[in-house]
Amino acid sequence: MDASDPCLPLLTGPPVIRAEGVNFYYGEGEARFQVLFDIGLEVAPGQLVVMTGPSGSGKTTLLTLVGALRSLQEGRIEVLGHDISKLDRAGLVRVRRDIGFIFQLHNLFEALSAYENVKMALQLGGKLSAAEMRERGVAILERLGLGDRISHKPRALSGGQRQRVAIARALANRPRLVLADEPTAALDQDSTRNVIRMFKELTVEDGTAILMVTHDHRIIELADRLVHMVDGRVVSDVVLNDALRICEFLKGIDAFKALTPTELTHVAERMAKRHYMPGEVVIREGESGHELFLISEGEVKVERSDHEVARLGPGDFFGELALLSGDPRNATVSAVNPVETYVLGEADFHAAIGASANFRDQLRRVYFLRH
Numbered sequence: 001m002d003a004s005d006p007c008l009p010l011l012t013g014p015p016v017i018r019a020e021g022v023n024f025y026y027g028e029g030e031a032r033f034q035v036l037f038d039i040g041l042e043v044a045p046g047q048l049v050v051m052t053g054p055s056g057s058g059k060t061t062l063l064t065l066v067g068a069l070r071s072l073q074e075g076r077i078e079v080l081g082h083d084i085s086k087l088d089r090a091g092l093v094r095v096r097r098d099i100g101f102i103f104q105l106h107n108l109f110e111a112l113s114a115y116e117n118v119k120m121a122l123q124l125g126g127k128l129s130a131a132e133m134r135e136r137g138v139a140i141l142e143r144l145g146l147g148d149r150i151s152h153k154p155r156a157l158s159g160g161q162r163q164r165v166a167i168a169r170a171l172a173n174r175p176r177l178v179l180a181d182e183p184t185a186a187l188d189q190d191s192t193r194n195v196i197r198m199f200k201e202l203t204v205e206d207g208t209a210i211l212m213v214t215h216d217h218r219i220i221e222l223a224d225r226l227v228h229m230v231d232g233r234v235v236s237d238v239v240l241n242d243a244l245r246i247c248e249f250l251k252g253i254d255a256f257k258a259l260t261p262t263e264l265t266h267v268a269e270r271m272a273k274r275h276y277m278p279g280e281v282v283i284r285e286g287e288s289g290h291e292l293f294l295i296s297e298g299e300v301k302v303e304r305s306d307h308e309v310a311r312l313g314p315g316d317f318f319g320e321l322a323l324l325s326g327d328p329r330n331a332t333v334s335a336v337n338p339v340e341t342y343v344l345g346e347a348d349f350h351a352a353i354g355a356s357a358n359f360r361d362q363l364r365r366v367y368f369l370r371h
Contacts (some may be wrong), residue, residue, distance in 0.1 A: 002069045014081055015066075016177050017066055022075035023230075024061055035061055037232045039075070045176075047205040048199060050220050052213075053229035059213040060103075060181050062229075066211065067099055067179045068092045071199040080176055097124050100170030106162045108154045114141060114165045115150045118172050124215035125173040144194055159271065161187045167195055174202060180212040183221065189313060191319035194216060217252030218314055221245045221296055246342050249296055253315050255366060258358030270348040276300075276335040285332040289322025290346040298339030299341045303332045311336065319364050323349050 018025065022039035025032050036058045043049050064070040066077060068084045082095050099316045108117050124130055127137065142152055144164040154162050163186045170178060177178040178199070184192040195220055202208035203224075220226065226248070228236040238244065247268035250256040256264060271294070276282055282293060282300060294317040302310040302318070309331070312318060322329050323346060332345050344352070355362040 011159075015078070016045055016047075017041065017078060017211060018078040019062075019066070020076045022062070022065065022072070024058070024065065024070075024073055025071045031301055034067075035232050039232075039234060041227065041234065043209045043239075044190045045209055046203045048203050048210045048212070048222060048225045049213055049221075049225045049227060050212050051229060052215060052220070053235075056321070057196040057229040058232040059229055063103075063179050063181055063213060066100060068096060068231055069101075075121040097173075099297065100173070100178040100180075101356070102167055102178065102183040104181055104185065106154070108165040108169075110154050111151055113151045113157070114146055114157065114161075117154075117165055118169045121169045125298040136172060137168075140367050141165070141171050143198070144168055145191055151244075153307055160188060160191065163187060164191060164195075171198055173203065174206050174208065176208060177205075178208060178210040178212070180214070181209065182214055182216075183212065184214065184216045192216065193314070196222060196297075217249050218297075220251035223248075235325065239282045240274060241251075243271075246271050246273075249342070250294075251296070255317070255359065255362040258362045259356050263352065263359070264357050267344065267348070267352050271341060271342040271344050274341050274343050275338040276341065278335055278337050279337050282333045282335065282339075283319060283329050283331075284339070285329050287329050289319055289329050292319045292323060292344040292349050293317060293333075294342045296340045296342055299332050299336040300339055301336050304330065305336070320349075320366065324363065 002237055019039050019041045023034065024035055024036035025034050027033055039062060051062070053059055061070070065072055066079060068079065072085045080098055084095065092238065105114050112120070115137050118141060119133055122133040122137060138150060141147065144167060146161060146164055146168070146268055149157060154165070157165065163183070167183060181289065184195055200209055200222060203210060214220065223240055224243070226238045226240055226244070226262070228232055228234075237254065240248070243265070250268060251310065252266055256267070259267065262325055272311070283289065285304065295312055295314050297314055299313045300318075300371065301313055318333055321327070353363060
């Protein structure tokens with residue numbers, strides 16, 4: 001990366017991660033093959049950086065090298081200001097204490113309860129009393145929906161519950177760096193939403209840097225940068241503005257998959273972000289409709305004649321009925337909890353359906369299912 005590139009964000013401090021010329025190989029002799037090629041990457045404090053790419057592109061290998069879980073072969077990696085190739089075992093342990101690891105293999109201690117697994121991470125931090133550790137450990141498990149599983153051992157937990165314990169353990173010390181590999185893959189929608197909020201709180205409140213492998217559009221939509229890897233190389237490193245975040249979010253929604261990349265970008269550039277607080281009305285039954293709403297975070301309830309008929313969450317959209325039919329709104333929609341939406345105005349909506357027959361057909365299909 002060129003630090004003079006005007007598209008890159010200004011660093012608010014020394015990079016949390018700096019990788020230069022990193023090459024990595026598996027195997028020996030004739031079976032030796034290269035999986036990383038001349039990787040260069042910097043991650044600033046407070047950045048949420050998402051790595052994407054096909055299976056086998058080297059994403060997880062790079063995460064393990066940054067986390068000093070694998071020995072560096074060629075190149076240089078600095079983590080939290082330390083050249084990890086020059087650290088002895090004790091030095092590596094000290095650096096790892098400031099890193100939260102979330103990998104698909106949870107590596108929980110089977111003989112310990114959910115709380116005891118989290119407590120071990122808090123003990124390594126060495127900064128809290130026993131009472132403070134108990135308070136923080138229980139609080140983070142409760143926040144992740146595990147309040148009734150605190151004393152359960154891993155074998156008594158589902159796969160998603162074990163993943164949430166692993167996330168609690170990684171985040172309990174509020175580390176300076178989080179390395180995560182598909183952290184939400186085994187989680188339901190509510191658990192994913194809680195985890196995403198916790199990630200954003202760490203980046204905003206503590207300046208934690210997060211380097212994550214994921215294909216979850218709910219996380220990509222909140223990322224500061226999107227790093228794409230193919231065949232062991234970084235092929236793109238994009239600083240996401242709101243339009244790019246919206247575009248990535250739209251790609252995961254069936255109706256919008258009908259749009260070409262150019263059409264999708266055109267729609268994303270014309271969407272505005274809008275927030276609603278719990279109880280706030282988004283649209284009201286009987287009023288004229290001039291906007292389409294897409295939920296990126298939170299939940300809304302849909303009411304007709306004061307009777308609740310549905311609840312909608314991230315990835316759902318509403319408001320298309322009045323725009324397609326010209327009739328007044330047929331329902332009132334209000335926020336159940338803090339809600340973030342992307343809003344598309346009437347003129348841009350009609351331009352989008354005019355440009356794509358497939359998009360128009362998808363929206364009409366939803367219209368007839370709901371009408």
